[in-house]
Amino acid sequence: MKVFAISDLHLSTVAEKPMDIFGKTWENYFEEISADWREKVSQDDLVLLPGDFSWAMRMEEAIPDFQLVAKLPGKKVILRGNHDYWWNTLSQVRAMLPQDFYALQNDCLRFDDVLICGTRGWVCPDGDNLPEEDKRIYLRELERMKLSLAAMAKMRQPSDRVIAIMHYPPFNGRYDDSDFIKQLLVAEVPTVVYGHLHGKDCRVNLYMKKFGIDFYLTSCDLVGNKLTQIL
Numbered sequence: 001m002k003v004f005a006i007s008d009l010h011l012s013t014v015a016e017k018p019m020d021i022f023g024k025t026w027e028n029y030f031e032e033i034s035a036d037w038r039e040k041v042s043q044d045d046l047v048l049l050p051g052d053f054s055w056a057m058r059m060e061e062a063i064p065d066f067q068l069v070a071k072l073p074g075k076k077v078i079l080r081g082n083h084d085y086w087w088n089t090l091s092q093v094r095a096m097l098p099q100d101f102y103a104l105q106n107d108c109l110r111f112d113d114v115l116i117c118g119t120r121g122w123v124c125p126d127g128d129n130l131p132e133e134d135k136r137i138y139l140r141e142l143e144r145m146k147l148s149l150a151a152m153a154k155m156r157q158p159s160d161r162v163i164a165i166m167h168y169p170p171f172n173g174r175y176d177d178s179d180f181i182k183q184l185l186v187a188e189v190p191t192v193v194y195g196h197l198h199g200k201d202c203r204v205n206l207y208m209k210k211f212g213i214d215f216y217l218t219s220c221d222l223v224g225n226k227l228t229q230i231l
Helices: 029-040 059-070 090-096 132-155 179-186
Strands: 003-005 046-050 075-079 101-103 109-111 114-118 161-165 191-194 207-210 213-217
Touching (some): 046 114, 046 161, 059 101, 090 101, 114 132, 132 161
Parallel strands (some): 003 046, 046 075, 114 161, 161 191
Antiparallel strands (some): 109 114, 207 213
């Protein structure tokens, strides 16, 4: 089983938010993603979709976006992003998902010998200047990561391969250490996949090894609308 990732699809089958207003990278972008997806992914493979899946505001509006991606091969794992306003309770989300879609929240998912854990995350502090509201959400996301990593630890076998997915990067713009990084290190997570960052002027590393962890940034516009192979 191979594992791929691509994030921030921002689909808008129903919602009137076309992404091509943000530049040529977004013109026919889902057609490009679909073509690359069909070329790389078999039905037995896994595709990670860490956040900002749909612009829909309500769950029923997101269903056509899921139906669009459900036509593509492989099993799909989704995580809530900051723009996934349609995401209700986990039980409601899982009840509406098409076949071969799996939602991750406060837990861990097993696919053969691959364990998928993680949380949405939030803006990481750059010094002590994090506003109170951001600090509240940041601390809540740390608790959610703790729950997910604890669930992973209970399931983990010596031969398992572990991937943590997040929507936000687990560090600030200088790639400094963070509380998320500390948790990942204690849990001995070797691989982290994230998204959220966008734009041609975004100075980022699509792949980086730091703190002994492999980090993959998979925002679709930054990776040329192609899936990144993780395993």
